Amino acid sequence: MTFVVGLTSPQFAMLAADRRVTTIHPLRPTEFADRDTKIVNLNGEYLLGFAGLASIRRTEDARLRTLLMEEWIVDALASSRPGDYQASLASTANSDFPLPPTPHAFISLGFRKVSGRWIPNAVLTSNAIEEGRFAPDYVDMRFGSMVLPTHRDGLAIFAVGAESPDINVMERRASAIARFEEDAQQIYGEPHASPRLLMDRLADLVYAVSDLGSGEVGKSCLVSILPIRAVGSTEVNLLMDNEATDEMLHTLPLAINYIRDFKGIRASRLYQPAVVAQTHSVMGVVGAPGRTREIGPRGFDLPIGSE
Numbered sequence: 266m267t268f269v270v271g272l273t274s275p276q277f278a279m280l281a282a283d284r285r286v287t288t289i290h291p292l293r294p295t296e297f298a299d300r301d302t303k304i305v306n307l308n309g310e311y312l313l314g315f316a317g318l319a320s321i322r323r324t325e326d327a328r329l330r331t332l333l334m335e336e337w338i339v340d341a342l343a344s345s346r347p348g349d350y351q352a353s354l355a356s357t358a359n360s361d362f363p364l365p366p367t368p369h370a371f372i373s374l375g376f377r378k379v380s381g382r383w384i385p386n387a388v389l390t391s392n393a394i395e396e397g398r399f400a401p402d403y404v405d406m407r408f409g410s411m412v413l414p415t416h417r418d419g420l421a422i423f424a425v426g427a428e429s430p431d432i433n434v435m436e437r438r439a440s441a442i443a444r445f446e447e448d449a450q451q452i453y454g455e456p457h458a459s460p461r462l463l464m465d466r467l468a469d470l471v472y473a474v475s476d477l478g479s480g481e482v483g484k485s486c487l488v489s490i491l492p493i494r495a496v497g498s499t500e501v502n503l504l505m506d507n508e509a510t511d512e513m514l515h516t517l518p519l520a521i522n523y524i525r526d527f528k529g530i531r532a533s534r535l536y537q538p539a540v541v542a543q544t545h546s547v548m549g550v551v552g553a554p555g556r557t558r559e560i561g562p563r564g565f566d567l568p569i570g571s572e
Contacts, residue, residue, distance in 0.1 A: 266401070266427040267303055268474045269314040270467055271374045273385035273415045273423075276515075277460055278374045280304050280312040281467035281488040282426075283475060286319045304489045305338050306518055306540045308347045309497040310375045311386075312489045313338065316399075316426030317369030321361055335539040337361070338371075342541045350541070351388045355408040358392070362408070368393040368401035369408075370425040376496050383496050387413040387423055399425040420463075427474060460514040464488045468506075468523040486523040489538065492516060499542040 271280035282303040305313040321337045323330055332340065341357040342350055354371055362369065370391040376383040390410040395403040397411065415421040471486045489501075494516050501518045509519055520538045540547050 266368075267314075267316040268424070268426045268471055269303070269316050269370075269372060270422070270424040270470045271312065271314065271372065272420050272463065272467070273374050273387055274420050275385060275417060276493055277463070278312055278376065278385065278491045279460075279463060279467055279488065280314045280372070280374055281464070281471050281486055282314045282316075283471050284485045284487060301333065302335060302487055302520070302536060302538050304487055304520065304538055305335050306489070306491070306499060306501050306538060307342070307350050307373065307375070308542050309491070309495065309499045309518065310347055310377070311350070311373040311388075312375055312491050313350075313371055313373045314425075315369070315371045317367060318362070322363070323361055339539050339541055339546045343546045347543065351390050351410045354390045355410050358390075358408040362392070364406075366392050366404050366406055368399075368404050370399045372399075372423060372425050374423065375491055376493060383493055384417055385415040385421065387415050387421065389413055389423075389425070391425075424470075459511075460490060460492070461509070461511070464490060464506075464514075464521060471523075484524075487520055487538075488523060489518070489520045490514060491518050499540050501538050501540060503537050 267282055267285065269280065269282040271278070284301050284303065286301050301319060303315055307313050315334055315338070319334055321332050321334065323332060323337075338354070341361075342353055345353040351371075351373060358369070368391075370389065370393065373386075373388040373390070375386060377386040378384075388410055389399060390408060391399055392405045392408045393400050393403055394405070394409060394411060397413070413421075413423060467488050468486045472484075475484055488506075492515050495518050498518050501520055502513070503520045504513075504522070506521050506523045509521055513519060537547070
């Protein structure tokens with residue numbers, strides 16, 4: 266299962282997820298591939314990550330069709346209003362997800378408008394919520410949504426997906442999170458840190474779980490950032506981790522690929538993150554960074570374009 270970790274602050278929303286897909290074969294060894302982009306931009310207001318199923322099978326016109334999870338998300342939300350995204354996710358998941366249920370989580374981190382101001386917001390949509398958190402051992406028959414507590418004047422950190430019982434993982438996660446505030450105070454004297462430092466820390470957390478886990482969390486990591494100055498923008502720039510300038514990190518929605526080696530880059534099949542918007546929704550073209558195809562309601566493909 267994917268490991269997704271993110272944060273909200275008054276200046277940024279960030280979300281990091283590994284790109285691993287695990288395929289279990291009854292008669293063959295389990296296959297692992299670092300190839301999926303698991304973060305979706307929702308109308309320039311939220312970053313949506315997911316952990317659990319990588320695809321959905323659905324019958325359309327008497328034919329069985331397999332949709333990547335991000336394609337299913339775009340399809341499910343293409344006709345929804347931004348304020349209804351989380352409710353629409355839960356409703357459509359209740360219709361489309363297979364039975365018996367397996368634990369799955371969508372986490373939305375971003376901003377909502379209150380009295381004319383954009384404030385941090387976080388929403389968990391899942392069929393495995395217990396005591397206000399994602400609990401994969403507790404699976405319900407239906408999906409629901411809940412707003413998670415955030416801090417308007419500091420960082421709030423969230424994680425869903427794969428967990429390891431190894432105490433070293435938990436210690437490394439706690440240590441990395443503690444360093445957020447430490448570094449912020451040393452650099453700025455305020456309760457917020459530089460976006461580059463925070464993105465690196467989120468990638469560190471994904472790698473910590475990957476290094477000590479069962480193989481279900483991958484070595485390739487995507488970190489997305491939505492600065493408050495870019496709220497409303499639905500043009501996402503896909504970059505490698507050394508390509509983003511400080512100005513870009515403060516002003517543009519970005520998706521940054523953290524890949525440890527050149528072999529990983531060749532095998533990663535990088536593609537543009539999906540975007541759900543009121544005017545149009547797009548999916549990336551696998552293996553073609555920068556290329557997109559528009560998605561209409563219920564998955565209808567419109568002509569391929571580019572961003």
